[in-house]
Amino acid sequence: MDGQVEVTNKQFPRHKLFSRELALLMYGFGDAISPLPESVDVMEDILVDFINSMCVQAATVSGRKNKISVEDFKFILRKDPKKLARVEELIAMNKEIEVARTIF
Numbered sequence: 001m002d003g004q005v006e007v008t009n010k011q012f013p014r015h016k017l018f019s020r021e022l023a024l025l026m027y028g029f030g031d032a033i034s035p036l037p038e039s040v041d042v043m044e045d046i047l048v049d050f051i052n053s054m055c056v057q058a059a060t061v062s063g064r065k066n067k068i069s070v071e072d073f074k075f076i077l078r079k080d081p082k083k084l085a086r087v088e089e090l091i092a093m094n095k096e097i098e099v100a101r102t103i104f
Contacts, residue, residue: 018044 022043026035058072070091077084 016041016044018047022047 019037019040023035023040026040026043027033031039054073054076055068057076058068061075062068062072070087074084074087077087
């Protein structure tokens with residue numbers, strides 16, 4: 001194989017995976033206490049499209065078939081310092097949590 005990864009763009013049914021959390025986030029960022037369901041649906045569509053796009057990009061830069069690593073995500077975020085810093089912060093927090101679990 002020449003290092004190319006075949007990425008299929010499948011359409012999956014959207015089952016309102018993030019509706020409750022998005023409504024709370026929208027309220028936290030200044031929307032109404034109970035945002036319109038249509039607004040939450042639009043935000044969810046944007047979020048799912050973003051996640052899908054990031055995964056497709058990570059799969060494209062990954063040289064391995066059917067395997068995406070954290071390093072692949074860090075590579076595609078290298079030009080966005082805010083997002084890259086947040087990813088690295090979350091990775092560091094995850095390591096701290098794992099260490100704390102082993103202690104207790």
